[in-house]
Amino acid sequence: MKKNFYNHQEQRFSIRKYTFGAASVLIGCVLFLGVQNAAADDQLAQVSSEGNISVQPTEQKNAESPTDQKTKEGSAVTIDSAAQSAVVKEENMSNNALKPASSETLTAKTAAEYAEAKTSHNVAKNPTKEKTNLALADVKEASNTAKDKTVKTAQNVQLQAKKAQVQLKKQTVQKSPAQPSLAPRGNYVFKKRTAVKNEPKESSPNQFFFDAGQKVYYDKLLENDGYQWLSYISYSGVRRYAPIFATKTTSAAANKEIKNSLSSQGTYHFTKQTDVKNEPKVSSPTQFSFYKGDQVYYDKVLNADNHQWLSYISYSGIRRYVLIGESAAPAKPSAIKVSGKITIQNKSSQQFDVVISEVSSNQGLRTVLVPVWSEENGQDDLIWYRANKQKDNHYKVTVKIKDHKNSTGQYNIHLYYLLGNGQQVGVGARSTTVEAPKKDNRARLNLPARGSYTFTKEVSVKNEPKMSSATQFTFKSGERINYDKVLENDGYQWISYISYSGIRRYIPLLSASAPKPRKQSQSLSPTINLPLQGTYRFTKRVGVKNEAKAGSPDLFSFNKGDSVYYDKVLKTDGHQWISYISYSGIRRYIIIA
The missing domain is CATH 2.30.30.40 (SH3 Domains)
Known part of the structure; x- marks a missing residue:
């Protein structure tokens, strides 16, 4: 607005006042355009020779006049251009009252005193401007304080992250035990109970076990699935694999069980690609995968197959299992307890019986297996017998010598149980000696297997091939009979026939224990x-x-x-x-x- 006093025109400018307040408008402008370019960052640069103090922003090379500041858009000064022009003009009008005596360049101290005096004058003259400047200063101070805190917080976070990374490296570094040096083939003595598998995979089922101290001849060494394996071909022709050393290393942090950070049910966010299966087994086929950023609602957390799984029921009603990590300390299965006693019965040069008594297992029992072989020519006559359960809950196997190439000498008998979970475990072993059949020099009549016989003396007829059996009747010398069987029993050679009444009769002919009669010279x-x-x-x-x-x-x-x-x-x-x-x-x- 303009006022005319005696042909002297004086222009005055002010900020339009709205219902929501002038200070609110300025603060909003400052927050919208940013306080980093506010005029509060300007610093005192120099004083003109006429006593005017020039204020220059640190981000500008040349000082801008009030007119330039009014017309130039996007200036670093955040105050409205019209309001800034009014303030600058009022400052120029009062400069004559505050001019220093000398036109020389002011020293820093003089400049400071001059700036302080000028500031006091401006405050007294225009209290609205003071409030505006105070509001801008408060905003800048708050912004700088927040900026300093943000920088310090970021620096602290980076420092803590570096410390945590160093600590994690210290925890994860573990010295792996020295890998045993073995020949490509040879004999290996087991240091501990070791499972034997049909594939060099940790997930392959156990076929049976070698106990500590047992020995095996291997013909192959390999590394697979994080283990060093020895391999050999069994007598049944199947190639077996036994893990003897773990080559993979695991960190202490990885070994911590993940379930500590998981609730029994909830939403899980995937941080990497993860396989989904229909069974909580590593060997189970993958149905599909979740990818990083996916999430799923699970209702179950479990440990199985040395891994931790979360589980949920899909929309199709199928229960799915997601492998999320290895279990640090998988639950140890209950110790296997088995027992059995081996007894040898009815042994002769032709056969013997193996009886298994006191049979028990805390893991269930499918089959009782009895491998038998002779020491003669190694295990070329090895036979795995399946024992039959008897009425007295004993198990029995009949071993015939002819099935073992008529080998004589020491026979080895081992006992294995096939448990309810499919695992085969050894129970015990023993040995027995089979004597070679002795040459029989006893007297015998050279008779065909069946035929007609004429008696040379009176003989007794019995119902059993035993001399203690009662005599039913006798045949006289010269009588004849058709027989169908020749046998030896109770120290005698017998012929046998079936009578007309259907009863089998036995007739002793010669004492087998009697010395063979010499032929007359x-x-x-x-x-x-x-x-x-x-x-x-x-x-x-x-x-x-x-x-x-x-x-x-x-x-x-x-x-x-x-x-x-x-x-x-x-x-x-x-x-x-x-x-x-x-x-x-x-x-x-x-x-x-």
Whole structure:
């Protein structure tokens, strides 16, 4: 607005006052445009030769006039250009009252005093400007304070992060034990109980175990799945693998169980790609994956297969399992407790029985296995027997020597249980000795397996092949019987037949324990010098037989003076015989001496 006093025009400017206040407008402008370029950052640079003090911003090379400040958009000064022009003009109008006596450049002290005096004058003259400047100063101070705190906080966070990283490195560095140096093949003695698998994988099921102190010959070494493995081919032709050293190293921080930071149910945010399976097993196939940034609501946290899993039910109603880390201390399964006693029964040179008693297992029992082999020629006759359960809860296996190549000497018998969880564990072992069959020099009649027999003396007939069995009846010398079985029992050789009443009968012929009768020397009976064939005239009554045996029954006889044409002369059974073929085509034998 303008006022005219005696042809003197004086211009006055002021900030328009709104209902919400002038200070509020200025503070809003400062917050919107930023306080980093506020005029409060200006510093006193120099004083003009006419006594005017020039104020220059630190971010500007040349001082700007009030007119430039009024017309230039985007100036570092955050006050409205019209208001700033008014303030500068009022300052110029009052400069004459505050001019210093000298036009020379002011010293720092003089400049400071001059600035203080000028500030007091401005405050007295325009209290609104004072409030505005105070508000701007408060805003700048608050901004600088917040900026300083932010910088200090960021520096503290970086410092703490570096310290935590160094501490984590100290915790994660662990010295791995020295890996054993083994030959490519050879014998290995186990230092501890070791599982044997069919694949060089930690997730492969255990087939059985080697205990500490047991030895195996291996032909292969390899590293797989974080372990060093030795391998060999079993007697059954299957290649086996045994882990003997863990080559992977785990940090102490990684070994901490993750479930400490997880509730029993809730929302889980994935920080990396994670596989989803239908079973809490590492070997289970992956159905799909979650990626970094995905999330899922789970209702279960569990430890299985040496890993920690979270689980949820999908929209299709299938329970899913997500592997989120290794378990630091997987729950130890209950110790396996098994027992069994091996007994050898009914041993002979032909077979023996293996009886397993006191059988027990706290892990369930599927099968009782009994591997048997002889020491002769290694394990080339190894047989894994499956024991049969008896009524008395014992288990029994019959081992026949002929199934083991008729080997004699020491036999090894081991006992294994196949548990309810599929694990095979060793229970015990023992050995037994099988004697070679002794040569039998006992007397025996050379009889066919079945045929006709004529008795040479009176014999007893029994219902059992035992001499203590009661005699049912007897056969007289010369009687004949058809038999179908020859056997030895109770120290005698027996023939057996089934009677017309359907009862099996037994007849003892010769004591097997009696010494074998010696053949009579040819010199004991005189021999007749006969041609190989011709006619023979009998000098006494003689019997005719179908076999050249003294015990063979007589079929008929020749009387003194009879003659016969023979075609054969022989000596057997202590006698001299002539032989001929009858008209019926049967060869006959006659004792002549």
